[in-house]
Amino acid sequence: MNKLLLFISVGLFSIVTAHGQKKPVDYVNPFIGTAKMGHTYPGATVPFGAIQLSPETDTLSYVFNGKYNKDVYRYCAGYQYDDPTIVGFSHTHFSGTGHSDLGDFLIMPTVGTLQLNPGTADRPGSGYRSRYSHQHEKASPNYYQVYLSDYGINAELTATERVGVHRYTFPKSDQSHLIVDLMAGIYNYPEKNVWTVVRVVNDTLITGYRQTNGWARTRTVYFAMSLSKPFKSYGSATPEKETVYKGFWRKFNQRNNFPDLASANLKLYFDFDTEDQEQIIVKLAVSPVSQKNALENLQQEAAPYSFDQLWNSGRDKWSKELEKINIETISEDDKVNFYTSLYHTFLGPTLYMDHNREYKGLDQDVHRAQGFTNYTTFSLWDTYRALHPFFNIVQPQRNADMVSSMMQHYNQSVLGMLPIWSHYANDNWCMSGYHSVSVIADAILKGTYKGDAEQALEACVRTSQRRDFEGIGAYTDLGYIPAESNSNSVSSTLEYAYDDWCIAQLAKKIGKDDIYQTYIKRSQNWKNVFDSTIGFMRPKDAMGNFVANFDVLDTHGQGFIEGNSWNYSLFIPHDPMSLVRIYGGDKKFITHLDSLFEMHLPDEFFENTEDITREGIIGNYVHGNEPSHHVAYLYNYAGAPHKTQKRVRDIIQRMYRPTPDGLGGNDDCGQMSAWYLFGALGFYPLSPGATTYDIGSPVVKRAVIHLDNGRKFEIVAHNQGAQNVFVKQVMLNGKKIDNWKIDHQDIMNGGKLEYFMTAKRK
Amino acid sequence: MNKLLLFISVGLFSIVTAHGQKKPVDYVNPFIGTAKMGHTYPGATVPFGAIQLSPETDTLSYVFNGKYNKDVYRYCAGYQYDDPTIVGFSHTHFSGTGHSDLGDFLIMPTVGTLQLNPGTADRPGSGYRSRYSHQHEKASPNYYQVYLSDYGINAELTATERVGVHRYTFPKSDQSHLIVDLMAGIYNYPEKNVWTVVRVVNDTLITGYRQTNGWARTRTVYFAMSLSKPFKSYGSATPEKETVYKGFWRKFNQRNNFPDLASANLKLYFDFDTEDQEQIIVKLAVSPVSQKNALENLQQEAAPYSFDQLWNSGRDKWSKELEKINIETISEDDKVNFYTSLYHTFLGPTLYMDHNREYKGLDQDVHRAQGFTNYTTFSLWDTYRALHPFFNIVQPQRNADMVSSMMQHYNQSVLGMLPIWSHYANDNWCMSGYHSVSVIADAILKGTYKGDAEQALEACVRTSQRRDFEGIGAYTDLGYIPAESNSNSVSSTLEYAYDDWCIAQLAKKIGKDDIYQTYIKRSQNWKNVFDSTIGFMRPKDAMGNFVANFDVLDTHGQGFIEGNSWNYSLFIPHDPMSLVRIYGGDKKFITHLDSLFEMHLPDEFFENTEDITREGIIGNYVHGNEPSHHVAYLYNYAGAPHKTQKRVRDIIQRMYRPTPDGLGGNDDCGQMSAWYLFGALGFYPLSPGATTYDIGSPVVKRAVIHLDNGRKFEIVAHNQGAQNVFVKQVMLNGKKIDNWKIDHQDIMNGGKLEYFMTAKRK
Structure with missing residues (x-):
């Protein structure tokens, strides 16, 4: 147990700073959302980094016996907190999605008899996977550690923008291995791997690429991997029928120590002799463009630095980002929730560009990002609502670059469309709407994006004409x-x-x-x-007749996605006054909203609602999905801001808890977290594209937003308390606000927003 | 029939020049070798061009019922002269190989009911293929024409270095189509197509790429295709199970008029209304690197020019190359043989580099050719013997660039090897030896390659150590x-x-x-x-014992490839004097050689000899394969030069005839033709790496080689005649040669080589 204690103390060391005072970065708990429906990952990454180096607890096939395998859904981010084994550590993950892909380049250190299949969780020893315990597992920004008890190996992970860094501490063995499973992947299925190339350049450098056909139709990730210790031997495996052993290549024995490999499916292993406590450092860089670029990324970002240097450097990057907002709160848990949410919002969109600024475009050709940083992973149906608006405050440069990335996507689109869901040089077409236009309009109206607005408008219009x-x-x-x-x-x-x-x-x-x-x-x-006769949005046929057999509570087959008519009927964010009007004025509308939150949704409907747990629902209000994210703020428009205030605080309390299963639904690439952050700060962008925010009820006692323009925007909640959820009065720069709104410019100018809290509704 | 006559007269026009005098280019007959075993193609190409735009008469699968399909061998170059139908016109072909690949981007114009499968030759109308007749078919350098009688379409082809240009003359129809079959290929099989991407940029421009796994393991060819007339509609097809219609892409109807396509297998069609005699010009550019580069190739080389301009320009390039050697001959047939051989030797290696000098390297990364032109298609086991030596005389710059291309291949090789068979950013590992070293040594010793010789030696040594x-x-x-x-x-x-x-x-x-x-x-x-006890080369086991049950006539399972012990036992080109010695001196050696040429090889052995017809064999001398290509010249070393002279003339007469079935074996990327050319000029490089040539018996009456250094080397055969096959005397610059040898430098210095011919042996 001594060794184990050593590992743990090393892991703990970083949590407590030299002065013993906790900083924002110390409050982040990457395990939040890793159990059940959150679909976050606990691994190592830097803010908006291209690498998300994180453990997989299973890699199931999307298809099982020819049918969709429902179980795969749990593994959107690779990791499920309640699982007993770890399969390995892969370099790319989505955070919080409800469909998935990635999991590139899974590495697993093992000791003993070589096993090249992962095996199953219920049969330890049946494959290369290992048991582990949460007691011997840690995660903090840019650091993840776990003790692999089947092998006596301590695994530590850290990352740079484009390089995943593994530190494996082995026991003494002449059968130590690194498995590099290039067949593994998230939402895998038998034909997903299209082509894989590997070149063992020398005994410490391996390059290659893998091309997949999954959620992204045509996706290639190149890699360059260095080993701190030369391997003593290596080998490859591939399914029997694969072509790697065909053709005149059969002249070579490609299974053992052969450096030039290519096949649809490929696994590698590297063998080592290790001394007790010997560490092997693996650095794996990715590139969307070429092995050459991956190697350059490796050399520029990671090769000269130690694991600890890279860990600290990445942690510093997190500190810098997280310290953009300093808060005081009622409880320490609120800080954990706040900074973990802030952490989650800074996980994506992700960098998609090499050190030399090259990236693969939607047209599958290589481009160079001139004057902007290129990003991918735009889950826009989710993130246009609160994430990008949040970026307009705390990440304006990045949000401008994201708009530039969308514009390049449009320029490269043979369909003439802005992204729906931008996914590694692909659009995966997930979800509905053309919400790029919201992000773009919002960024231009708020002064964030300073590119050609006419061109942007043209892109928006053309997209809406497809x-x-x-x-x-x-x-x-x-x-x-x-x-x-x-x-x-x-x-x-x-x-x-x-x-x-x-x-x-x-x-x-x-x-x-x-x-x-x-x-x-x-x-x-x-x-x-x-349909004014029933007071709900309702599908209509081409002849103009509303369809019969309509159920306002059901989602499936009713003309809606991720939300029933009850929820979607409130989706007129750009015209809330009309909403109040069609529901018969303030009083009736308030009653209607109250019904939403307080009615009982029978299980039969809940079961048909995607991507959320029972816990993600309040009455019939579905916070685990996005379409209702603005709904709590609608009371403001019916003269009942106190109800907005109460609902927001309720939702925060129920949907955001500082535990692995603390998220009420998929974090959806940061949208759920961004909703929390706005909520906690006390205002929300009801309708992005408008520059106003609607006042809710803050969670913080005090917050200072350090704006990139050098100004500060201070938020103070006087008389804040767990019961003091009502806002008596709001003052901006000492001036009373009557309309329960502030403007984006008010924030960017710097200044002070004061909430006067009370336990009794105003 | 009027239309038909019009086509024919247009086709004929180019053959007769303005002055009515035939030039070298007029003697080339691209049909030579297209029947049976020659495996040449009749289509359009420029010298060493990346495009070989040529008809396919069938596209069989390499695999049939799970087994190797022997019939596919006939279609190494796509075209078999005796076939009754044409399937379409594709852009890449090997010339003369005995295994195959390529056939990229097959285009077929049709009229009437849309058919997307080729159908079978025995059932006309069963697919998009068409019947045709050799009476309505023409081929000349950079031009091919055929009348597709099933559709009443005249098809004409021409090419630039990187662009294939099609001119289709349609009948009047509102159902005219262009089929672009991206599933078709030479040596195809069900899993050969790895991935295909197509983007319909607008109604006259289509780009994309196709990645295959065949003889070349990982091969991608990008394309950009322009149409002279906008299509009225288009569509795609793919096997039912393919992923193109899966995923969220199912939101779109990808079958009709959808511009963004990707799948393992894909076919396209474009629909037109055509007037009677309306011409549609298709220009398809290829690139090893990107669609962007393909488009640039298209724009730089072909976009601004008409079909006729490009045809003439390519024909002029051929004239320039072919006029490097002017000849006088006994018969017109000799000129056809000579210039067609010269044409065949200039078909490859082929350009593998974009207009911007980028190419894909063996390491699958993109490189830029600095200071050299990059080539691929090095069938070195064949071509080190005579083709590259021939290039040292007539294409020294290109041969130097070929050596540079090999050196880059070496630099990019993770195996540390020079090419065995360089094949579009791959080595296909076909055949044996490491004959790059011969080409390199020969080019350096002859002063052709002026790059770093030490580096070249290191590459040779390292290759020999793998x-x-x-x-x-x-x-x-x-x-x-x-x-x-x-x-x-x-x-x-x-x-x-x-x-x-x-x-x-x-x-x-x-x-x-x-x-x-x-x-x-x-x-x-x-x-x-x-094995001196039997006087033959013989396999030996690891213990040092010659194997039992050995048959000197058989090839298979006897320790040889493409040649039996009889032929291979004479393979000591670098030490012919030892050969004479081990066979017991001049007289016995001469008898031994005579036996080779005069013995009867039983059918059972012939049937087991690869890549040749019965016609490719003289006695047991197999000219259709390469290992004996130096053998006729060995008599010189046993004091019997007259026997060399007679054999060479015999071989030329029997193995090189000006007819479609005139080649005695696969042309093997020009090696057979280069053998002919040396033979016809009267000397041969017995052992490349030595700077000497062995005198044989010329076919020409006179030849002038216009050297790139500005000098001329003149060859005169006094008293030349069909029966005058013996050389009484040879004089170099007026000085008698006694040793039946000349040196490379003698040629490069310019000068005059005179043969004094006689009908009686000296």
Whole structure:
């Protein structure tokens, strides 16, 4: 146990700083969300880094017996906190998604008889996986450690932007191995690996690439991997039928110590003699472009530095980002929640560009990012709501670069479309709407994106004109999507209407009145699917008749996605006053909203709602999915801000807990966390594209946002307390606010926002 | 029939020049070798061009019912003269190989009901293929024309270095189509296509790429294709199970008019309305690097020019190359044979570099060719013998660039090896030996390659030390390859011995005496497999015992490849005097050689000899394969030059005829043709790496070689005639030659070589 204690003390060392005072980075708990539905990963990464080096607790096939394997959903981020074994450590992960991919280049250190298959969790020893215990596992920003008890190996992970760094402490053995499983992957299936190339350049350097066809249709990741200790031998394995052993290559024995390998599927292993406590450092760089670029990334970022140097450097990067907001809170847990949320929001979009600025474009050609940093992983249906608006405050340069990345995506798109879900030189077309336009309009209206606004508007307009995408053609012609032509006919109609309002705002901003007129009109299209006889949004057929057999609580087959009519009927973020009106005025609308939060949703409906647990639902309000994220703030528009305040605090309390299973749904690339952060600071962007924020109820006692422009925006919640959830009064720079709104410019100017809290509703 | 006559007259126009006088280019008949075993293609190409745009008469699968399909062998170059139908026109072909690949981007114009499968030759109308007739078909350098009688379409092809240009003359139809079959390929099989991407950029521009796993393990060809007329509609097809229609891409109807396609297998079609005699020009550029580069190639080379301009420009390039040697001959047929052979020798190696000098390296990364032109398609086992030596005379700059290309291949090789068979950023490892060293030593000793000779020597040495390649380890340790370890144990031992001699010559040339000593010793290793008790080379086991049950006439399972012991026992090109000695002196050796040419090889052995027809054999001398290519010249070393002279003329007469079936074996990337050219000029490089040539018997009456250094080397055969095959005397610059040899420098200095011919042996 001595060795084990040593590992633990090393791990702990970083948590307590020299002065013993906890800094923001010390409050981050990467395990939050790793159990059940959060789909976060606990591994090592730097802010917005291309590497997410993290353990996999299983790598199931997306397809099982020819059918979709429901179990795979649990492994969107590779790791499930309740699992008993670890399969290995791979370099790329999405954070919080509800569908998945990646898991590139899985490495597992083992000792003893060589095993090249992972085996199963219920049969320890059946493969290369190992048991582990949470008692001997740690995670903090840019550091992950676990003791692999089947092998007596301590595994530590850290990362740079483009390099994953592994430190494995082996026992004494003449059968120590590193398995590099290039067949493993998240949401894997038998034909997912399209082609794999490996070159063992010398006994400490391996390069190659892997091309996959998954959620991303055509995705290639190149790598360059260095070993701190020369291997003594190595080998490869591939399924029997694979071509690696065919052709005139059969002249060589490609299984053992052969450096030039290629096949659809490939696994490698490297053998070592290790002394007791001997450490082997693996540094694996990725590139979207070439092995050469991966090698350059490796050399520039990681080769000259020790594990500890890289760990500290990455931790410093986290500190720098996390310290953009200093807070005082009622409880330490609030700080954990806050800084972990901040951490989660800074996990993506992720860098997609080599050290030499080259990246692979949507057109599958190589481009050089001129004047911007290229990003990928835009889960826009989720993140347009709060994540990108949050970036406009705390990451304006990055958000501007993200808009530039979207614009390049558009330029490279043969469909003439901005990204729907930008995924490693692909669009995976996940979810609905064309919400890039929201991010772009918001960034331009808030002064974040300073690129060519006319070009941006053109991109938005052209995207909204792609008739063969999700009913846009019919939407353009009829003002709504007919039920028979699309299974999301109502939710897409509502989302397009909002998106069109964003286009209108952008057009207005740059004086394109004709476009403004067209799109402001389209933004009213929500009216075409509102059935006033029942008071809900409802699918309509091409003849203009609302469909029969309609259930306002069900989602599936009812014209909606990730939300039923109850939730989606409130989705007119750009025109909340109309919403109040169609529901019969303030009082009726308040009652309606209250019903949402307080009704009982029968299990049969819950079971059909994607991506959330029972815990992710309050009444019929589904926080675990995004369409209702603005809903709590709607009370403000019906003269009941105290209800907004109470609901926000309730949601925060129930949906964000500082435990592995503490998230009420998928974190969705930071959207859920960004919602929390706005909530905790006391305001929310109800309708991105508008520059205003709606006042809620802060969680913090005090917060200082250190803006990139050098100014500070201070938030003070006087008389803050767990019960003091109501805001008596709000003052901006000493001046009372009456309309429960502040403007983006108020924040960017720097200043002070004061909330006067009370336990009794105002 | 009027239309047809019009096509024919257009086709004929180019054959007769303005002055009515035939030029070298007019003598080339690209159909020679297209029937049976020649494996040449009749299509359009420029000298050493990356595009070989040529018809396929069938595209069979390499695998049929799970087994090797012998029929596929006939289609190494895509076209078989005796076939009744044409399947389409693809852009890349090997010339004369005995195994194959390529056939990229097959295009077929059709009219009427859309058919996306080729159908079968025995059932016209069963697919998109069409019947045709040789009466309505033409081929000349950089031009091919055929009338597709099933559709009434006249097809014409021409090319630039990197662009294939099609001119299709359609009948009037509202159902005219271009099929672009990206699943088609030469030596195809069900899993050969790894991945295909297509982007329909607009109604006249399509880009994409196709990645295959065939003879080349990892090969990607990018393309950019322009249409002279906008299509009216288009569509795609893919096997049912393919992923193109899976994932969230299912939101789109990808079958019709959808521009963003990717799948393992993909076919496209484009629809047009055509008027009677309307022409559609297709220009398809290839690139080893990217769609962007393919587009640049298209724009730089072909976009601004008409079909006729490009045809003429390519024809002029051919004229320039072919006019490097002017000849006078006894018959017009000799000119056809000569210039067609010259044409065939200039078909490869082929350009492998974009207009911007980028190319894909053996390491699968992109490189830029600095200071040289990069080439691929090095069938070195064949071409080191005569093709590259021939280039040292007539294409020295290109041969130097080819050596540079080999050196880059070496630099990019993780195995540390020069190419065995360089194949589009791959080595396909076909055949034996490490004959790059011969080409390199020859080019350096003859002053052609002016790069770093020490580096070149290091590459040669390191290649010869790759112990796991084809028995090199055992060869190094024992001085021969044991029979049990390699099926080519004897032929490889002999080839290594010769190659080692080449390394020794290079080492000597640059004063590396230790390397010289090592390798000159290794060059004697042929002695280790010579069984003096039977007078033949014979496999030996690891214990040093010659194997029992040995048949000197058989090839298979006897330790040889593409040649039996009779032929291979004469393979000591670097030490012919020893050969004479071990066969017991001049007289016995002459008898032995005569036996080779005059014995009867029973059918059972012929049937087991690869790559040749019965016609490719004279007695037991196999000209259709390469190992005996030097044999006719061995008489010179036994005091019987008249026998060399007679044999050479005999071989030329029997193996090179001006007809489609006129070649006695695969042309093997120009090696057979280069053998002819040396033969026809009257000398031959018995042992490349030596600067001398052995005198044979010329076919020409007169020849002038216009050397790149501005000098002329004139060859005159006095008293030349069909029967006058013996050379009484040879004079160089008026000085009698006694040793039946000239030196490379004699040629490069310019001057005059005179043969005095006679019908009686000297």
